[in-house]
Ligand SMILES: Cc1ncc(C[n+]2csc(CCOP(=O)(O)OP(=O)(O)O)c2C)c(N)n1
């Protein structure tokens with residue numbers, strides 16, 4: 001006997017196209033105030049990003065990973081998160097942090113290399129930035145399962161890229177989430193690049209969303225530059241998670257407009273024409289077009305929003321740069337609550353060297369001489 005025992009489908013959702021044309025039937029209920037909030041947070045995210053890039057170029061920040069082009073993925077989803085929820089970001093989610101009430105100066109502090117910037121205030125309910133690709137996904141699912149055991153109301157939402165879907169951590173997390181119906185929403189920002197690896201070389205799957213099917217739950221692909229679509233898909237996924245109906249994978253199809261980080265030069269591996277094509281699909285300008293049509297936008301409003309965002313960011317930079325620097329030996333203080341004996345020894349040695357004026361260059365010379 002031979003028969004088809006199952007067929008699968010993957011939904012794609014777009015509500016607002018690149019010309020700002022809206023499918024009113026699909027559009028969720030959104031007040032003008034909420035649409036304005038979407039626009040204002042997307043502008044704030046972009047202003048943060050532009051400022052961070054400039055500061056890095058001036059040597060005032062360390063390596064920085066830009067958000068440019070991914071604002072709708074972050075603000076559309078971030079606006080659905082409630083206080084009792086918990087968020088596990090990767091490393092581009094500055095917009096989500098700001099939306100959750102993270103003091104902006106702490107983000108600058110972190111990107112300038114000061115770990116104390118990631119001592120996240122309790123009410124923000126977010127995990128620290130995770131640079132290790134996909135490593136936070138099992139933690140996210142574990143937390144969602146803990147919510148389940150403790151009969152807590154919250155859900156967990158986690159962000160990662162297309163590259164992360166090739167990691168074992170992603171598959172283990174998805175498997176646990178599906179098996180235990182954990183209240184978690186996986187937001188994959190498919191920006192089509194993992195440094196220099198295009199998504200076509202990442203996987204043979206037609207969509208990333210369909211990976212959820214193998215783990216027994218729904219995956220949906222949305223236009224990630226359409227803030228309404230991201231908002232609607234996240235609202236529905238969170239509702240499902242909160243009512244015990246399990247996880248969802250949302251693939252937000254978007255584009256990384258910037259280099260991978262400030263240490264990268266994307267011109268070496270991708271065509272300018274591709275970047276130009278995606279610039280026309282900019283998430284902010286399409287929302288602006290829609291708002292103009294709906295008469296909830298004016299030049300005056302645009303200027304005010306920008307000026308307010310720039311002020312907010314400038315104040316945060318000033319605050320971040322006025323925080324007294326920590327001593328070099330304090331870098332050991334942020335991994336464990338109590339230092340392990342070998343780290344304690346290293347810290348003491350470092351402190352001794354610093355106190356006696358031994359410089360890192362001198363130590364390197366010593367090593368060379370021994371060789
Ligand atoms: C486990 C691990 N392997 C490799 C790296 C180096 N690395 C940093 S970001 C990145 C690409 C990530 O691509 P993606 O998941 O698509 O996220 P995006 O950078 O596009 O937001 C890689 C390979 C890392 N940080 N962690």
Ligand SMILES: [Mg+2]
Nearest residue numbers: 161162193194
């Ligand atoms: Mg990517």
